[in-house]
Amino acid sequence: MPDTQTVTVIPGDGIGPECVDAAVRIIEATGAPLAWEERHAGERVFAQGIASGVPQETIDSINRTRVVLKGPLGTPVGHGEKSANVTLRKLFETFGNIRPVRELPGVTTPYAGRGIDLVVVRENVEDLYAGIEHMQTPDVAQCLKLISAKGSEKIVRLAFEYARSEGRTSVACATKSNIMKLTEGELKRTFERIAPEYPDIDSWHVIVDNCAHQLVKKPEQFDVIVTTNMNGDILSDLTSALVGGLGFAPSANLGNGIAIFEAVHGSAPKYAGRNVINPTAVILSSVMMLKYLGHFEAAEDVEHAVLVTLQEGRLTGDVVGYDRGIPTSDYAAAIIANLGRRAQGWQVRRASPIQFPQVSRDLVFRPATSKEVVGADIFVDTGLTAAELGPRLESVAAGSTLKLKMISNRGTKVYPDGNPNIDQVGHHRCRFVSRSGDPLDFVDALALARQVNQVAEVCHVERLLRIDGADGFTRAQGED
Ligand code: NAP
Numbered sequence: 001m002p003d004t005q006t007v008t009v010i011p012g013d014g015i016g017p018e019c020v021d022a023a024v025r026i027i028e029a030t031g032a033p034l035a036w037e038e039r040h041a042g043e044r045v046f047a048q049g050i051a052s053g054v055p056q057e058t059i060d061s062i063n064r065t066r067v068v069l070k071g072p073l074g075t076p077v078g079h080g081e082k083s084a085n086v087t088l089r090k091l092f093e094t095f096g097n098i099r100p101v102r103e104l105p106g107v108t109t110p111y112a113g114r115g116i117d118l119v120v121v122r123e124n125v126e127d128l129y130a131g132i133e134h135m136q137t138p139d140v141a142q143c144l145k146l147i148s149a150k151g152s153e154k155i156v157r158l159a160f161e162y163a164r165s166e167g168r169t170s171v172a173c174a175t176k177s178n179i180m181k182l183t184e185g186e187l188k189r190t191f192e193r194i195a196p197e198y199p200d201i202d203s204w205h206v207i208v209d210n211c212a213h214q215l216v217k218k219p220e221q222f223d224v225i226v227t228t229n230m231n232g233d234i235l236s237d238l239t240s241a242l243v244g245g246l247g248f249a250p251s252a253n254l255g256n257g258i259a260i261f262e263a264v265h266g267s268a269p270k271y272a273g274r275n276v277i278n279p280t281a282v283i284l285s286s287v288m289m290l291k292y293l294g295h296f297e298a299a300e301d302v303e304h305a306v307l308v309t310l311q312e313g314r315l316t317g318d319v320v321g322y323d324r325g326i327p328t329s330d331y332a333a334a335i336i337a338n339l340g341r342r343a344q345g346w347q348v349r350r351a352s353p354i355q356f357p358q359v360s361r362d363l364v365f366r367p368a369t370s371k372e373v374v375g376a377d378i379f380v381d382t383g384l385t386a387a388e389l390g391p392r393l394e395s396v397a398a399g400s401t402l403k404l405k406m407i408s409n410r411g412t413k414v415y416p417d418g419n420p421n422i423d424q425v426g427h428h429r430c431r432f433v434s435r436s437g438d439p440l441d442f443v444d445a446l447a448l449a450r451q452v453n454q455v456a457e458v459c460h461v462e463r464l465l466r467i468d469g470a471d472g473f474t475r476a477q478g479e480d
Helices: 016-030 043-047 056-065 084-091 149-165 183-197 208-217 229-242 280-292 296-311 328-337 386-396 442-455
Strands: 005-010 034-038 067-070 096-102 117-123 133-135 141-143 170-175 202-207 224-227 250-254 259-263 371-381 402-409 412-415 427-434 457-467
Touching: 005 016, 005 056, 016 034, 016 067, 016 280, 016 296, 016 328, 034 056, 056 067, 067 280, 084 259, 096 149, 096 229, 096 280, 117 149, 117 229, 149 170, 149 183, 149 224, 170 183, 170 208, 170 229, 183 202, 183 224, 202 208, 208 224, 208 229, 224 229, 250 280, 259 280, 280 296, 296 328, 371 402, 371 442, 386 402, 386 412, 386 427, 386 442, 402 442, 427 442, 427 457, 442 457
Parallel strands: 005 034, 005 067, 067 259, 117 224, 170 202, 170 224
Antiparallel strands: 096 117, 096 250, 133 141, 250 259, 371 427, 371 457, 402 412, 402 427
């Protein structure tokens, strides 16, 4: 008799409890040796005044069980609360978000018959979702897009390992590296470095906007797509629509020995408690959980039972209209009744355990062989135009080891040789570089920033680094 694994179950908000209840009933009917520890997060927790939306007893439970099945959590808008979903993913460093979609019988879409069966592997904790935002001026907001070498390596390896575990043959890397050469480019370069370690898998890079275009035009060309957090968020909603919508899109958030399984969709509050929604996404998330826990037979049973139920034409309102759809609870009961049956003409993917990337938990600190400060971008909050500001900054810097190279406004050079087409806002990036061309002491740049502050309010300072001989910064549009 296998050991019973306890799973933390979070019913969630809105339609969450209906979806999770259906999944739990189905898993119990398979006889898989799982026990449930119910905990809460989301709206009811925010209402108790816990701003994270995730109480300590939930964190303690997950630290014990290391496996979570959860319903969607609503994010209150406008009260300063962070998303409890993002908090959970980040608190447990579930760095990989796996979002598979496949064509399903009886679910009519414009793509029916084309055999869509693909997975978006989304980096889950970095990128713009680091959630580091600041008002730089009363008018200009900034969100930091943080992409680390370690985070990129983990997600790329996870994508290849996931592909192998399911016998998939290609991994595409989708980035916007043509524009964001350092951040999105980090994922692309990491992908190209690691891909040769997986010679059994085809690898290719695709610019993310073309990826969206190709997904709509010819989705069957994709097998696994690995991408950054924001890209993956958007692409995976798109891919769910290819197979019938969010009601059919499951996901797994995977980390170092910890996993959270949930639908891609949210709490769809307008349908809450009406027993009409489609619980398939959470049910298929629980199939991913069964596989993760090594219960491959039970996983296959549930997946086949879902396919048989759909083949029988038992469809929820999102597919056939809410006047004709069957109730959520009837749908779950039909799946239970179909356990043990095999869908005719439809396969389920045989999976083997994933070899998780071995990642050190130690802090990564990579000292460069050479790291030189070659300048500084000093950002100012001012009502002066670039034409007014430029000469003043040149005179302020006259005695400094740095000189003004250019000023840009929202990334486009506006001084010298002002560009009349640019609508300037009161947030200028003033790029100062070493006057002699030699490396600088950053303290000189800070001293200069104090002087600049006499002319225009300094709101931010960035070093311009040359790391191991390569520029660690990009040029403004129009900067030579
Ligand atoms: P949503 O809850 O995903 O709902 C958007 C629409 O998708 C629904 O109105 C409905 O479409 C359809 N839908 C979603 N799930 C469905 C299901 N199981 N069965 C049938 N139809 C389904 O997105 P939202 O309205 O943007 O977000 C609502 C709340 O959920 C927000 O507070 C958001 O922050 C949160 N959220 C949570 C998660 C998560 O927990 N992981 C993810 C996303 C959003 P129709 O209107 O066309 O019928």
